[in-house]
Amino acid sequence: MSLFNTFQVAGSAMTAQSIRLNAVASNLANADSVVSSDGQPYRAKQVVFTATPMGSAAAQGVRVTQVVEDSSPGRMVYDPRSPVADEKGYVTMPNVNVVEEMTNMISASRSYQTNVEVMNTAKQLLLKTLTLGQ
């Protein structure tokens, strides 16, 4: 029954988008974390989406294949009183771009909503199929 595959496809997209949303939340929460668990400034994390077949070749779901760290340099802030400032008085801040993360958040949330709608439509069609001939 192909419509059950639709559930899986939309479900995989919802999982992927929620992982993306998680990464955004982590980035925004740590936008000012000058020291992370490894002693270095926090680095922005980005998810990588890959299309993946679900059940049949025609149904392409999506999954997060890896979470990569943004390699761009962190921004430098002059704050000589900070305990982590270098000899010139500069502190390396995380390389999180807050504006970029906000647009990422909106995009993830919209995609999630769309996939919920897809799932609702598939459910409605399946329920109607169950009442066939009545």
Next chain:
Amino acid sequence: MTLSGEVVVVNKLDGFLSFQQQALALRAKRQQVLAGNIANADTPNYKARDFDFQATLQQTLAGRQESAIALATTSPRHLAGTDGSAVPTLGYRQPVQASADGNTVEMDVERTQFAENAFYYEAGLTFITNKIKSMLSAVQGQ
């Protein structure tokens, strides 16, 4: 009723509904493909896929689908048919405005097609229901 009479009635019922059944199965397949496009709206380098519904349905009805496996009939009471696994030939959608990451999913197009396909699926269900009802009234003869 004789055995052959039963077979004739069943075959006729099967033939009566098979067109709608094939169309509905293809609609469900297309719904799945379109859901895949919507799911991959943010996947870099994903190319939106779709198939020509009309052409595929005609091919399926003409029995020209190479992939469809015909059922073996070893008894006169068996119904002729395929395993229903008609695999549509998927094409790639031509994007109106291609995006920078190589993704060709255009949400407006996909959502329109998705809604349209869902509507036709429901229409197919209604047709089948009405056919069953008219068949029932013919059988009951009241």
